[in-house]
Amino acid sequence: MxxxxxxxxxxxxxxxxxxxxxxxxxxxxxxxxxxxxxxxxxxxxxxxxxxxxxxxxxxxxxxxxxxxxxxxxxxxxxxxxxxxxxxxxPKRLFFHLQQGKEASCILPVTVREPYLTGRDTLVAVIDSGIDYERMDFRRADGSSRIAYLWDQALQPDESRGFYPPEGFLTGVEFNNMQINEALAESSPEERFRMLPSIDTSGHGTSVAAIAAGNGLSSDGRYVGVAPESELIIVKLGVPQQLSFPRTTELMRALTYVVQKSVELAKPISINLSFGNTYGAHDGTSLIERFMDNVSEIGRSVICVGSGNEGAAGGHTAGIVSGETRVELAVAPYERALNVQLWKEYADIFRITLISPGGEQQIVETARTGTIRLRMEQTEVLIYIGEPSPYSINQEIYFDFLPQQTYINSGVWTFMLQPVKIVTGNFYFYLPSSVVLNSATRFYSPTPEITFTIPSTSQKVITVGAYSSIYDAYADFSGRGILLENSLEAGVASGWVKPDIVAPGVDISISNGMGGTQFVTGTSFATPFVTGSAALMMEWGIVRGNDPYLYGEKVKAYLRRGARPLRGEAIYPNPRVGYGALCLSQSLPL
Known part of the structure; x- marks a missing residue:
């Protein structure tokens, strides 16, 4: 159909x-x-x-x-x-895996006046779960700071008192009382029986520790940014073994946490450290538009990592004026691969697909619908799309499927020839680098517009990464595009992404066993901003200095207070946006 x-x-x-x-x-x-x-x-x-x-x-x-x-x-x-x-x-979501408080100017407002801690604010971490037993997430009396934990991967069980949140059909919700009852048990087996939620990857626990952990460093300072905030944790459901969470789980989670914020009458800062590469990257998909709507509910801030695709070679772009060749290197042993081509609907290209062995097939783009091609030992499933009611862009989607075990490796070439050209802009995207061989990449990649979705949503705070050691942009961090270049580049939406950057290289965090571990990626830059947003809302809303300090106003304050980085002469720019997170300069103290 x-x-x-x-x-x-x-x-x-x-x-x-x-x-x-x-x-x-x-x-x-x-x-x-x-x-x-x-x-x-x-x-x-x-x-x-x-x-x-x-x-x-x-x-x-x-x-x-x-x-x-x-x-x-x-x-x-x-x-x-x-x-x-x-x-x-739905689309699959991939975590952005690849000393920050001082670099982000957080200490000046936490270790002296106004002594911000995140008290009476909420920090929501939507991720892989949390190690709820860790002392980083407890109060001085040993009780949990987690107000609610919704594990979407667990199965409801009425006989055990395991129910999904009201209004939802999946997973199991645990409240603060249930979490404390489990913590009171001396036996690990009994704790697990009462609350069988585990963060198997540790990703969500690490993110939560940066945003809101209250562990102490060797000098007696809190390691987390907002150590007295309450936590709402959603462990995203994984529908199949060895799979990834989906955008549907994310939409449920966002609805849940903002509803809890309204119910508890507290401002909430929400952390999302994952994304995918599927889409026009223009803010027009349902998940992007949904997030813009969510951001207007209650007093909330949503912080999203820009992704780690900046140097992955999974994107290329250009302008078709004459015959244009786009070459894609496909590594051996790729079981599947897809390629998105996005362009303005007003432009008409003739597309010839050339296989590694030199076989050529013309892709008929005059009519929309499904096309099947057989090229060497690879089936190419193609869909010629139309613009949606929300976007002027047209998608041509190529799905490379093996006839046996692997698709043909080598150089696949997309030859674009102009038929009718207005702008001529084109954008190619591969799947997330997490699921591809590192040698599968475009020969002439374009690092701009490599942020992942949903960091492309207009009203979220999009966070990139920099190295606090070198005080310079981290090249893996997803890049955006300048406002003044947006029309020239064929991007209809005119907002700057990323908004700011935060430390995301070799971040030292507790491993929960008395030692430390180092983590890298925009996954771990984002919670610095999430925690900082909670501190700003504490100062503004909780302490009565500015009851309207949430949403886009927090973003505006963070942009204004951002500090310059080495090697960046113009702001905002596609690499670091308005600059590096600097909380003390972002508050009008």
Whole structure:
């Protein structure tokens, strides 16, 4: 089936065979092959309650968004409903893995007047979970500072008192009383029986320790930025073994934490240290627009890492004026690969795909829909898309699938020839470098516009990384684009990304066993800003200095107080935005 109410990738997935979906990196995300059921993101108007039945599940979120679980055979009927405006499939999310308080000017406002600690604020960490037993997340009396912990990966069990949060269908929610009851048990086995939530990767625990840990360094100072804030933790659900969380889990989590903030009547700073590369990077996808809506609920700030794709070679861009060749090196043993080509719909290119062995196939772009090509030992599944109601951009999506075990390695060439050119701008993206061989990359990569989604949402604070040792930009950090260059570069949205950068190279944190470990990546730059936002809201809202210090106002203050970095002459710029986090200069003390 093909419908303009469905995003291009979902149209292609529904047109693909079961075998093609299984081989693809993206076409099976949100699909359960055993039940033939999809989990979909829906933008709607009116009321979807009438759809809720034993066959179709509806979780209404906020601002006209919902997650619908529906058999594939009923999707056609779903999109025919007048209430349904647009539907997308979920996308996988990848954590951004690759001494900061002093460099970020946090100590001047925490160790002396006004002695900010994050008291009566909330810090939400939506990640891989938390080691709730760690002393970093407890008060002096040993009780937990975690107000709520929602583990989306656990199964509800009424006999054990395990229930999902009100209004949600998945996972198990634990409140502060339940967490303290588990901590009171002397036996690790009994604690686990009462609260079986584990951070198996340690990623979420590390992020939480930077943003809000209250462990002490050797000189007696707190290691975390907002050590007296309360925590709301969401462990993102992982739908399948060896898989990654999805954007649907993120949308549930964001709805949950902002609702808790309103319920508790406390300002909240939310940390997201993950993303993906799928999309036009212009803020127009449902997840990006959803996050802009979430940011307007209550008194909140959302901080998102810009990703680690800056030097990964997974993006290239240019202008088609004559024949243009884009070469992609595919390493041996790649089981699957996809390539997104984004361009303005007004431009028309003739595309010729050339395989490593020299075989050439013309990709007919005059009509939208699915195309299948067989080139050497690789099947190429192509979808020629149309603009969505929210974007002027057109996507041409290439999914490379092996006929046997691996796709053909070597140089794949996309030859672009102008037919009708207005701007001629084009943008190619590969999947996240986390799932590819490091040698799979474009021969002439473009480092600009390499931030990951959802850091592209307009109203979030997008955080890049720099090295506090060299006081210089870290080249892995996802880059954005300058406001004054946005039209020239063909980007319709005119905002600067990233907003600021924070320390993200060799950050020393506790390992929970009396030692330290070093972590690198925008994952760990982001919580410096998250914790700083909590301190700013404590100063403004909790202490009554500025009851409107949340949302875009926090971003504006952080931009204004940012300090310059070595090697950066013009601000804002695509690498570091307005500069490096400097909290003491961002507060109007």
């Amino acid at each position: 093909d419908s303009q109410k469905l995003e291009n990738l979902l149209n292609l997935a529904l047109n693909a065979s079961m075998q093609e979906r299984e081989k693809s990196l993206d076409l099976d995300v949100g699909y359960d092959a055993e039940t033939n059921v999809w989990e979909l993101i829906v933008k709607y108007n009116g009321d979807l309650a009438r759809l809720n039945n034993p066959i179709i599940g509806v979780e209404e979120l906020i601002a006209g968004y919902a997650i619908v679980t529906i058999p594939q055979s009923l999707i056609q009927s779903l999109v025919e409903l007048e209430e349904i405006e647009y539907v997308e499939m």
